[in-house]
Amino acid sequence: MRDGQAQAEILQLALHHAVAELSGLGGMVHLRVPGDSRPLHLAATGGLPREFAQEWGTLGWEDETAPVRALRDGAFVWLPTTDTQACALPAGTGIAAVPLLAAEGSSLGVLSVVTVCGAPSVAQRDFLEALAQWVCERLACPAPATGSLGPAWWNAEHLAGPRLQQAREAVRVGSWDQDLRTGDVIYDEATLTVLGIDPETFDGRVDTVVGLIHPDDLPRVVAAVEQAIRQRCEYAAEYRLCRPDGTVVWVEARAQVVLGEDGEPAHFVGTVWDTTQKRAALDSVAHSLLHMSDGFLTVDADWRIEFVNLHAERLLGPAQQLFGRVLWDVAGAEVPGLEDRCRQAAAAGTPTGFDVQWPANRRRYHLRLVPSPDGVTVYLTDVTEKRLADEQRAAAQRAAARRTTYIGRLNEALAQAVSVSDIVDTVAERVLPLFGATDLFVQLVDGESLRVTGSAGSQEFLDNFPDRLSLSDHIPSSDAVHHGAPQYVLSRREFRERYPDVADLAFAGGKHAWAYLPLIVSGRPVGCLVISFSRPRRFSEEDQALLTALSGLVAQAVERARLYDAEHTRAQELQRGLLPLALPSVPAVTTAAHYVPATKGLDVGGDWYDVIPLSAERVALVIGDVMGHGLSEAATMGRLRTAVHTLAGLELSPDELLSHLNDLVSDLGDDFYATCLYAVYDPTDQVCTIVRAGHPPPALVQPDGTVHFPQLPQNPPLGAATPPFETVELTVPAGSLLVLYTDGLVESAYRDIDSGMAHLAKTLTHAPPVRRARSGRHDRRPGCRRPAPRPAVHRARFRSPLRQGADQRRHRGARGPHPRSPRR
Numbered sequence: 001m002r003d004g005q006a007q008a009e010i011l012q013l014a015l016h017h018a019v020a021e022l023s024g025l026g027g028m029v030h031l032r033v034p035g036d037s038r039p040l041h042l043a044a045t046g047g048l049p050r051e052f053a054q055e056w057g058t059l060g061w062e063d064e065t066a067p068v069r070a071l072r073d074g075a076f077v078w079l080p081t082t083d084t085q086a087c088a089l090p091a092g093t094g095i096a097a098v099p100l101l102a103a104e105g106s107s108l109g110v111l112s113v114v115t116v117c118g119a120p121s122v123a124q125r126d127f128l129e130a131l132a133q134w135v136c137e138r139l140a141c142p143a144p145a146t147g148s149l150g151p152a153w154w155n156a157e158h159l160a161g162p163r164l165q166q167a168r169e170a171v172r173v174g175s176w177d178q179d180l181r182t183g184d185v186i187y188d189e190a191t192l193t194v195l196g197i198d199p200e201t202f203d204g205r206v207d208t209v210v211g212l213i214h215p216d217d218l219p220r221v222v223a224a225v226e227q228a229i230r231q232r233c234e235y236a237a238e239y240r241l242c243r244p245d246g247t248v249v250w251v252e253a254r255a256q257v258v259l260g261e262d263g264e265p266a267h268f269v270g271t272v273w274d275t276t277q278k279r280a281a282l283d284s285v286a287h288s289l290l291h292m293s294d295g296f297l298t299v300d301a302d303w304r305i306e307f308v309n310l311h312a313e314r315l316l317g318p319a320q321q322l323f324g325r326v327l328w329d330v331a332g333a334e335v336p337g338l339e340d341r342c343r344q345a346a347a348a349g350t351p352t353g354f355d356v357q358w359p360a361n362r363r364r365y366h367l368r369l370v371p372s373p374d375g376v377t378v379y380l381t382d383v384t385e386k387r388l389a390d391e392q393r394a395a396a397q398r399a400a401a402r403r404t405t406y407i408g409r410l411n412e413a414l415a416q417a418v419s420v421s422d423i424v425d426t427v428a429e430r431v432l433p434l435f436g437a438t439d440l441f442v443q444l445v446d447g448e449s450l451r452v453t454g455s456a457g458s459q460e461f462l463d464n465f466p467d468r469l470s471l472s473d474h475i476p477s478s479d480a481v482h483h484g485a486p487q488y489v490l491s492r493r494e495f496r497e498r499y500p501d502v503a504d505l506a507f508a509g510g511k512h513a514w515a516y517l518p519l520i521v522s523g524r525p526v527g528c529l530v531i532s533f534s535r536p537r538r539f540s541e542e543d544q545a546l547l548t549a550l551s552g553l554v555a556q557a558v559e560r561a562r563l564y565d566a567e568h569t570r571a572q573e574l575q576r577g578l579l580p581l582a583l584p585s586v587p588a589v590t591t592a593a594h595y596v597p598a599t600k601g602l603d604v605g606g607d608w609y610d611v612i613p614l615s616a617e618r619v620a621l622v623i624g625d626v627m628g629h630g631l632s633e634a635a636t637m638g639r640l641r642t643a644v645h646t647l648a649g650l651e652l653s654p655d656e657l658l659s660h661l662n663d664l665v666s667d668l669g670d671d672f673y674a675t676c677l678y679a680v681y682d683p684t685d686q687v688c689t690i691v692r693a694g695h696p697p698p699a700l701v702q703p704d705g706t707v708h709f710p711q712l713p714q715n716p717p718l719g720a721a722t723p724p725f726e727t728v729e730l731t732v733p734a735g736s737l738l739v740l741y742t743d744g745l746v747e748s749a750y751r752d753i754d755s756g757m758a759h760l761a762k763t764l765t766h767a768p769p770v771r772r773a774r775s776g777r778h779d780r781r782p783g784c785r786r787p788a789p790r791p792a793v794h795r796a797r798f799r800s801p802l803r804q805g806a807d808q809r810r811h812r813g814a815r816g817p818h819p820r821s822p823r824r
Contacts, residue, residue, distance in 0.1 A: 014135045015046040024113040031109035047271040049177040067110040070097035078119045098128045173273040196243030214240035232257045250279040295380030345369040414557040423557045424454035438534045444527035458509040477528040480516040487516040491536040513537040517551035521559045578638045583611045586619045588683035606633035607742045608641045612648045623740040624676035654678045654691040655725040665719035673719040691727040701737035707761040
């Protein structure tokens with residue numbers, strides 16, 4: 001569009017709004033030409049007679065008219081018209097003018113409105129000023145970068161020069177005045193151009209113009225004119241005009257009734273302009289809307305249907321039966337809650353939408369409501385497939401989330417399982433209910449066969465199933481192992497067709513569907529997990545994905561369990577070799593020992609105990625604990641036990657023995673530490689010499705049943721201690737019970753050592769009296785358990801001296817005096 005046409009449209013649009021807001025007869029826009037003796041030139045008019053427009057074509061500085069005063073004062077002005085000014089205007093009219101002020105304060109021109117109801121109100125005045133500002137913003141043009149003239153002058157001259165001429169040429173709005181009493185009309189040049197009438201041949205009669213109106217539009221135009229005159233209101237109509245040259249154009253006319261001195265309608269003044277191009281554009285849009293793939297309809301402010309396209313007709317019915325009917329009253333649109341939701345959307349004043357299920361075809365549509373000043377536009381988009389896809393995607397996401405959660409929990413549970421039977425129990429507890437399965441069993445590859453290593457479910461089925469099957473047989477398990485892919489059998493019929501030789505075996509226990517899942521570790525098949533069902537079943541993609549993930553977890557867990565089983569066997573053999581197979585029989589004390597593995601795992605620790613006979617019927621009681629848990633600690637324990645035996649044979653005092661043992665642990669490295677309690681009991685004087693290095697004190701049970709823990713010096717553990725070690729001589733009467741133990745018996749993550757020792761004392765207090773037992777009793781049952789982990793308990797029941805005479809002295813003298821450590 002050319003600049004002149006764009007500016008003309010801006011001016012014409014502003015005039016229409018101004019005249020409508022003030023209920024005026026018409027309006028005009030003058031643009032300023034700086035340096036001209038008559039600075040204001042008429043650029044656009046609307047609704048004014050041609051004679052009036054010609055009289056106000058140019059205005060000078062000396063004129064006392066409303067436009068000139070508004071230009072001089074730079075503010076709103078309203079002046080009543082005089083007889084000399086109001087050519088062709090009725091009495092009582094006035095002119096309201098507002099300057100068009102640019103951003104820098106210069107004036108581009110003036111917008112004026114001819115009023116018939118006195119001075120405009122404050123609100124009307126504010127509207128005109130806001131409208132003038134809007135016009136200036138759209139007429140503003142950038143000033144040239146250089147030049148001697150200021151920007152204000154350049155803007156005004158630029159608008160009033162060639163652009164003013166372009167605007168005048170582009171204005172296609174004419175004004176007219178009809179005398180209602182005589183029927184004579186006065187048309188300006190623009191009006192005659194729009195009507196296609198030759199000014200030289202026009203007879204000035206309204207009937208001539210009425211005869212040009214298209215016959216189909218004439219009845220409603222005449223009715224609109226008669227209603228405006230009768231109700232003395234504004235007239236507006238758009239209709240087709242058949243020009244004398246044979247062309248047909250669309251025109252739009254607006255007019256206002258002007259009353260005479262007797263108060264009766266005297267004149268009909270208004271404007272007319274060519275809307276052919278606009279109408280063609282609207283027809284093109286309507287054609288596009290008519291054939292668009294979505295439903296489209298418009299309703300007025302009362303929700304009565306005004307337009308429907310073809311798709312909307314298929315949903316609502318023929319267009320002829322819809323026009324003028326309320327949307328939710330149409331039989332095809334009986335959607336529950338539609339009225340309430342439409343009214344709420346319209347009340348919000350912003351576009352909104354919601355989904356409904358259409359009653360006729362049960363499909364889902366998205367209704368988008370777009371409010372407009374004259375009503376609401378409604379779009380109906382079929383979203384059935386889209387919503388179905390959204391629901392399926394959401395369901396898949398929920399299923400994936402559930403699967404992830406389930407796999408995570410199952411993985412945690414399997415991490416706690418250390419044997420194949422534990423794994424089978426865990427999978428049976430968590431997997432069978434999830435899939436509605438009844439049985440499962442695990443087969444592991446053993447050479448050229450599959451061996452059942454764990455099962456859960458129907459005992460009848462499991463009893464009839466062989467423990468070993470050949471990998472070369474044509475069975476589902478071997479297929480799953482050979483192909484490395486799950487084998488799903490959905491029914492008995494399918495099973496018999498695929499594996500007729502083993503069908504009867506598989507049907508035992510009422511089975512009707514099966515899932516054979518290969519157990520693969522590092523690309524190597526190690527077995528097969530078989531899950532069976534009591535009724536036919538189809539496996540969805542989600543089921544297969546979950547079962548595949550399950551088989552991977554089970555395979556890893558089974559491999560760990562197999563390694564554990566092998567390591568467990570080796571650990572047990574090592575443990576049996578490191579601890580005493582039997583305690584020696586000694587005359588002075590009755591001994592017993594019990595060992596419980598540290599944790600559920602390798603069952604190997606660093607705890608040890610010993611009973612070592614010494615000279616003169618003395619006996620050494622030893623208990624120790626290498627800090628840590630595992631094969632390395634167990635090996636260190638074996639070295640220390642051997643060293644204690646060697647040092648005890650040298651008849652070293654307890655503190656000297658621990659000093660040598662401390663040197664041995666220190667030589668092993670900075671990461672090795674051990675606790676140890678070494679006691680030597682002499683039955684002659686019933687004294688027990690005790691030394692400890694970081695080890696808990698023993699519990700002494702007196703013959704009367706009282707229990708106490710002797711106060712012993714607390715030396716650091718071996719490997720961290722600095723000799724000498726302090727010793728204590730403790731009197732142990734005959735019939736007493738001395739209990740040695742490691743810290744695992746009285747201390748754990750759930751109980752501190754003080755509470756554990758108190759519990760031990762209470763247990764020993766209430767324990768029944770121990771009869772004299774055969775010396776050397778040794779209890780090392782691996783299956784026994786105690787409340788706390790890693791306990792090693794060594795107890796000694798002390799006897800009365802059998803002989804206190806020459807035999808003992810003779811035996812002692814043969815070996816020489818015993819080097820008892822000095823008391824500290």
